[in-house]
Amino acid sequence: SAVISQKPSRDICQRGTSLTIQCQVDSQVTMMFWYRQQPGQSLTLIATANQGSEATYESGFVIDKFPISRPNLTFSTLTVSNMSPEDSSIYLCSASEGNTIYFGEGSWLTVV
Amino acid sequence: QKEVEQDPGPLSVPEGAIVSLNCTYSNSAFQYFMWYRQYSRKGPELLMYTYSSGNKEDGRFTAQVDKSSKYISLFIRDSQPSDSATYLCAMSAGGFKTIFGAGTRLFVKA
Numbered sequence: 001s002a003v004i005s006q007k008p009s010r011d012i013c014q015r016g017t018s019l020t021i022q023c024q025v026d027s028q029v030t031m032m033f034w035y036r037q038q039p040g041q042s043l044t045l046i047a048t049a050n051q052g053s054e055a056t057y058e059s060g061f062v063i064d065k066f067p068i069s070r071p072n073l074t075f076s077t078l079t080v081s082n083m084s085p086e087d088s089s090i091y092l093c094s095a096s097e098g099n100t101i102y103f104g105e106g107s108w109l110t111v112v
Numbered sequence: 113q114k115e116v117e118q119d120p121g122p123l124s125v126p127e128g129a130i131v132s133l134n135c136t137y138s139n140s141a142f143q144y145f146m147w148y149r150q151y152s153r154k155g156p157e158l159l160m161y162t163y164s165s166g167n168k169e170d171g172r173f174t175a176q177v178d179k180s181s182k183y184i185s186l187f188i189r190d191s192q193p194s195d196s197a198t199y200l201c202a203m204s205a206g207g208f209k210t211i212f213g214a215g216t217r218l219f220v221k222a
Contacts, residue, residue, distance in 0.1 A: 001158065033208075042200065042212050042215050043156070043212045048208060090153070092155050092156070099204060100146060100161050101158075101202070101210055102158060103155035103156045103157070103158075105154055105155045106153070106154060
């Protein structure tokens with residue numbers, strides 16, 4: 001199974017600032033995904049990231065707020081822009097292998 | 113109606129009990145079924161993966177899929193306090209769209 005590393009693992013951010021989360025996979029994968037999990041809630045897909053093309057965003061998420069890069073088959077970044085307290089959440093990077101999805105440890109962001 | 117329904121709990125059981133966690137779904141196209149365990153403030157960890165109907169056993173964990181009833185279950189035998197976590201069911205029809213349940217919080221009391 002793919003091993004996925006994320007950083008930062010947690011951060012406290014000031015309102016109005018932006019933060020970039022990095023995700024590294026230990027093997028080449030075609031599809032990477034970014035999820036958000038708000039406290040006590042299930043997972044919400046933000047976007048799907050393919051290498052060499054623009055990310056595909058789910059309803060309610062836009063590129064200006066959550067720009068994503070996917071420069072190669074093992075790495076992706078998610079930026080949370082112009083943060084507000086409503087963006088306080090766990091952000092999870094994941095990758096698919098066959099028909100299963102593996103997750104990183106998550107990045108816990110608190111916006112103050 | 114949500115595509116996947118999962119009781120959020122919490123479910124509290126004594127150590128050693130058999131735990132039954134369940135999800136129902138509405139999309140008959142789902143063929144791939146997963147269970148994830150998530151500890152507090154950690155990423156979900158894949159526990160079980162099942163294709164189509166039937167049972168799959170791995171140690172103390174058994175996953176069951178009943179496609180005719182659109183119902184999946186995860187059984188935990190001899191539950192331990194270390195099993196205390198949130199358990200998420202997930203399913204897909206193939207491809208890359210995976211739907212997650214809300215997660216059931218489980219507490220196993222020593």
